[in-house]
Amino acid sequence: MDKASKPISPSPLQRSRRQMLKLTAGGLAGFTFLQRKANAVAAIAPERFVEALAVERVADRDPDLRVPIFIDMQTHVWWRAGGIKRMSERGEMFLKTLAGARQNMVGKPVAIADMGRIMFIEDLFLRSETDLAFLNSFGMKAAFDGVDLFPPREAALIRSMAPARIRILGCVDPPDGQSAVDSLIFQCEKLKIDGLKLYPPGPDTRGWRMDDEKLTYPLYEVLRKHGVKNICVHKGFPGSFLEPGCHPADMTRAAADWPDLNFIAFHSAYPFEAELAEQAKQAKVKNIYAEMGLLAGVMRANPQRFAECMGTLLDGLGADHILWGTDTPVIGPPHWQIQGFQTFTIPDELIEKKKYQQLTPEVKRKIFGENVARLFNIDIKKAKQGVESDLLYKMRNDAEPLPLTVETNKPGK
16 A cells, blocks of 8 residues: 555544534644644634524524525545555655645544545535535646646546536646646647646645746636636645745736636635735736635634634625635535534624624625636526436435534524
């Protein structure tokens, strides 16, 4: 067995699942990314960030709480078919970090080889209310035996297993030059990708920028020619990625030079979200967006910092420019993230002091799915009809109701 597939040793921070899922726990996040940037103890009591009425509605399983559609922009399969023959030291550490993050959330050892297509389908469609998921490809072939860590071709195969549920984001490594261009043409024409996902230097340390006229602009030209308008890029959460490439400054010029394409900063560039919001505002570009993958960990660990992040994004980008994403399966099935965000509120004192916009039900509906549907031309009514007629929907509905993952004072809940 490849050593990357061995279970990771239990962490001393391991907690019960109930403890991990308490929105009001305010404890440390269970993985390096968040520990590295976490603020001090919040000045406002954690329970002030929980909307009591929303909690009761969740506890009562109020059907009116359900949004028109749940679309998750960031989901992954981290173990490709056939496994990985060899990997660099940085590649191995990257995979161990992913498995360790999930272990800390679910409270038991996790083998990276288990984070494959079965976990992807179970987490999203059987253990959460997610309707549609964008399955992200992942390149970095230089770190993983010369093959993409998760190839677009395999993403397309998994899409064929649940076509009503899955969209795919292709990937290339920009430093590959013409080879990357040729690969992207194939992905657009043969695999029918819905968008492109790029990653800054990390397991593969070769450098590039979003506004690189030599390496990335030819890729944008391919996308434009094939009518693929959405370019997603990992920003923020340095961890396994080199920090200079995780700042969002290179997005602004690219967005200005390619106004007919959309540039989506995954993870909202956290903890550099203020840079993202301010640069977009100053440049007066309207085609920069923020995706929320992994931010639920911040919401749980430091709700005040999460509130400030959301307030900053709402001010700088607007409610129409924030997209739901979870980074499943890294921090467990996304059901707890959905319920946590449904019940999250920004306290009045922060609204008054910093002039933030509130996370109203209307704003949350946009974030949970309406914004993504607009960007990717998804007809919500037709998409829901497809979801509700597939086998996965019936399997989830026939199972036990999804668990309650927020605290409530109601007896028996």
